[in-house]
Amino acid sequence: MLSGVLRSPAAIAANIRIMRAFVFVRQLILNPPVNEVKELQNEVKELKQHLEEIFTDYNDINEDTRMQLELINETLAELQVKNKELNKSRVPIGFHSSKYR
Numbered sequence: 001m002l003s004g005v006l007r008s009p010a011a012i013a014a015n016i017r018i019m020r021a022f023v024f025v026r027q028l029i030l031n032p033p034v035n036e037v038k039e040l041q042n043e044v045k046e047l048k049q050h051l052e053e054i055f056t057d058y059n060d061i062n063e064d065t066r067m068q069l070e071l072i073n074e075t076l077a078e079l080q081v082k083n084k085e086l087n088k089s090r091v092p093i094g095f096h097s098s099k100y101r
Contacts, residue, residue, distance in 0.1 A: 005011075
């Protein structure tokens with residue numbers, strides 16, 4: 001308080017320092033310092049959780065895809081067996097001009 005009333009250069013300089021200190025304290029209160037290490041640890045933790053979720057979803061999809069591929073392969077095998085049965089050599093019927101030449 002006294003530095004605000006006195007007009008000497010030392011009192012004015014002290015008053016300026018006091019005001020700057022109050023401004024600095026106010027800025028610290030409004031914008032607390034960020035602990036960069038802690039912030040990075042939190043980001044890494046969030047990324048790990050996100051990757052675990054992605055891999056869990058991928059494994060679920062991968063298992064579903066494997067089941068679908070197995071069903072497709074079984075169906076294709078059944079169709080190949082039916083196709084072989086249908087394409088057995090048959091005795092041709094009808095008129096063949098090659099026999100009568």
